[in-house]
Amino acid sequence: MNRTLRIWRGDRTGGRFVEYTVEQFDGEVLLDVVHRVQATVAPDLAVRWNCKAGKCGSCSAEVDGRPRLMCMTRMRLFPPDQPVTIAPLHTFPLQKDLVTDVSFNYRAAQKVPAFAPKERPGDGHRVDQVDVGRIQEFHRCIECFLCQDVCHVIRDHEENKAAFVGPRFMVRLAELEMHPLDTADRRAAAVELLGIGYCNITKCCTEVCPASIAITDNAIIPMKERVADRFFDPLGWLFRAIGRRR
Ligand code: SF4
Ligand code: SF4
Ligand code: FES
Incomplete structure (x- = not known):
């Protein structure tokens, strides 16, 4: 199945949401799909992660307006026919794309x-x-x-x-x-x-x-x-x- 992610792209000088449509497989979490975007259509996408197990605290982002760990967010939470919006944490200064200065x-x-x-x-x-x-x-x-x-x-x-x-x-x-x-x-x-x-x-x-x-x-x-x-x-x-x- 194909899924569309709307991901914030930019830096401290400005930016915008960009839509990417990639494949998604059963059982995946949001970080899997973000990685597929990075691997296939946006190799310069900045995203922070380490453990992919909810233990390191690096993959924090605002997903459809709610702060979440991307590696612990199941794709089945979202309606399949609508894009999932991912923005960087708002409280900290932006470095690039989904990465902030904490x-x-x-x-x-x-x-x-x-x-x-x-x-x-x-x-x-x-x-x-x-x-x-x-x-x-x-x-x-x-x-x-x-x-x-x-x-x-x-x-x-x-x-x-x-x-x-x-x-x-x-x-x-x-x-x-x-x-x-x-x-x-x-x-x-x-x-x-x-x-x-x-x-x-x-x-x-x-x-x-x-x-x-x-x-x-x-x-x-x-x-x-x-x-x-x-x-x-x-x-x-x-x-x-x-x-x-x-
Ligand atoms: S939300 Fe706050 S208190 Fe809870 S694990 Fe993250 S940093 Fe710690
Ligand atoms: S003011 Fe901040 S620290 Fe206090 S309860 Fe609300 S969110 Fe938590
Ligand atoms: S990658 Fe470590 S908490 Fe998500």
């Missing part, structure tokens, strides 16, 4: 205060399973940045990128902050460096996460609660003030 995320990662483990006792650490279980889902993040792409705080507001690191790094913050062996207190950094107050819990990030991480419910909301305890709980403030005086 270096904003590497700078954001550097803002999260690093893991600060407890000193190891002679007979080793003891950690409760319930504490390990709580952060386990955060380890599934493949850094595809689909959540960053859909977050309205940074998607259409370049000026917010200096203040808010985006949902992926709220997950990283929670992963470290809830780690049973970590000793650092990142609550001030969450507000001042990472911009947690910019998130208004719309949950769009959670909806697109291919690793099914409950970004908003399990990472951002608990971190907002911890920050509120630290800065806005009057009893906590009083006890800290008395402690400082002593």
